[in-house]
Amino acid sequence: MYAIEIKNVNKSFGDFAIRNLNLILPSGCILGLVGENGAGKSTTIKMIMNALSPDSGTISILGTDNQSDAFTKLKNEIGVVLDESYFPDVLNPQNVNAVMKNIYQNWDEKLYFSYLQTFNLPKEKIFKEFSRGMKMKLSIAVALSHHPKLLVLDEATSGLDPFVRDEILDVFNEFTRDETHSVLISSHIVSDLEKICDYIAFLHNGSLLFCEEKDRLLEEYAILRLPRDTFASIPASAIKGKKQTDYDVTALVKKNALPSGIPTEKTTIEEIILFLAKGDK
Numbered sequence: 471m472y473a474i475e476i477k478n479v480n481k482s483f484g485d486f487a488i489r490n491l492n493l494i495l496p497s498g499c500i501l502g503l504v505g506e507n508g509a510g511k512s513t514t515i516k517m518i519m520n521a522l523s524p525d526s527g528t529i530s531i532l533g534t535d536n537q538s539d540a541f542t543k544l545k546n547e548i549g550v551v552l553d554e555s556y557f558p559d560v561l562n563p564q565n566v567n568a569v570m571k572n573i574y575q576n577w578d579e580k581l582y583f584s585y586l587q588t589f590n591l592p593k594e595k596i597f598k599e600f601s602r603g604m605k606m607k608l609s610i611a612v613a614l615s616h617h618p619k620l621l622v623l624d625e626a627t628s629g630l631d632p633f634v635r636d637e638i639l640d641v642f643n644e645f646t647r648d649e650t651h652s653v654l655i656s657s658h659i660v661s662d663l664e665k666i667c668d669y670i671a672f673l674h675n676g677s678l679l680f681c682e683e684k685d686r687l688l689e690e691y692a693i694l695r696l697p698r699d700t701f702a703s704i705p706a707s708a709i710k711g712k713k714q715t716d717y718d719v720t721a722l723v724k725k726n727a728l729p730s731g732i733p734t735e736k737t738t739i740e741e742i743i744l745f746l747a748k749g750d751k
Contacts, residue, residue, distance in 0.1 A: 471533045473497050473620050473652030474518060479527030481513060488513060488676045491527070495669070498649035500642065501681075502663030503656040504743060505673035511656040514673065515624050518654070519550065532619055546575050549613030553625035555605040559598035563591055563608060574616035585611035589637075603634040610638060614645065621645065623655040627662055635659070639666050660740040670739055674747055684739065691742050692734035694723045704728070711745030722746070 474495040481488045488510045495501040505511050516522040518529060520536045529536045534544050557566060563586055571577040586593060589607040600608065606626060613621060621642070627635045643666050645651050657663055663670060664684065671681040680687070694704070701719040708727035713720045722745035725734060 471497055472530070473499075473532060474501075474654060475530040476514075476518075477528045477530075479517065479524045479529060481517060481522065481524050483513075486510075486676060488524075488673075491678055493671055493678060493681050495652055495654055497652050498646060499668040500646055500653040500655065500666055501669040501671060502660075502667035502684075503654060503671050503673065504658075504660055504663060505656075506747065507658075509673040510676045511673055512624055515622060515654070515656060518622060519545075519548070546616060547619045549616065549618035549621045551606070551609045551613050551621070551623045551626040553628050555597075555609045557597045557605075557608065560596055562594050562596050563611075564593045566597075566608065566612065570612055570615070576617045578615050578617060581617075582611060582615035585614060588641075603630050606630060606638070607634070610641065614641070619650055619652065621651075621653045621655075623653065625657060626655065627657055627659060635662060642666055660738075660743060664739040672743055672746065679746055687739065687742055688737065690724060690726070691737050692723055692725045693737045693741060694721045694728070694732065694734050695719070696721075704732075711748055713745075713748075 472494045474493070476491055476493040479488065479491040486508070491514065503511050503514065513522065517524050518531065518536065520541060523537070531541065532544060532547060534540050567579060567582055571579060589611060591604060591607055591611070597605070610626065627638055630638070639662060642653055642655070646653055655663065655667070667684050669681060670684050670687060672679045691710070695718060696704070697718050698714065701721070704723070705727060708723045709721050710724060711722040722737065722742060723734065728734070
């Protein structure tokens, strides 16, 4: 069973549209959803959670059609963290526990307070006085404390310092040690996704350019740097994006389409995404 399965989904908003989106997240894996502002990441997450309905296509979450009545009950098994936390300013983490145990059927008070300790969050301090990093940690503690099978994270590490981000990424990695647990995380910080994700999906102007295993992407693509006159001999089928100066060319290439003997450099997920987004420039 897939944790998330999106088939042929379309959604239009005036001049913007998500077109023929097909995407899967296997159980036990972390999928990173990346794309520029306005690419459709948040719209996709809203459709996954049935906050928006697609114009066409289907979305299945943990084996359940998210347009069905059964999906309402299934939300107990989904932890959601958005790029902003929305707890009332006057509540403290102790109050949040009292509220959440009346919302989630599987709320685990002991686990929640263990996360507060892990994240060094004060129980009595009101939410209004929390830093951004503290707010995100509290949201993550809540998302994890009702024993979800799926985490859906929309820019959950955005705006956090590297130390806090690294701490939170470790928590997500630990979560998926259970092979029944899965994570969908969208982020502008591609280096974070490269650290923890098994799969990377790249949305560009409403279209999915790829959804692939991270390691396969890093094996398939490479960086090629050559003088302009030498670069002219490279087959066009191998070139997936390039930057050129008056003297040389730096290109993203498919390694298996290159003639043998041409030296290349290892690439990163961030370079792959940037070159594919910009194309032949």
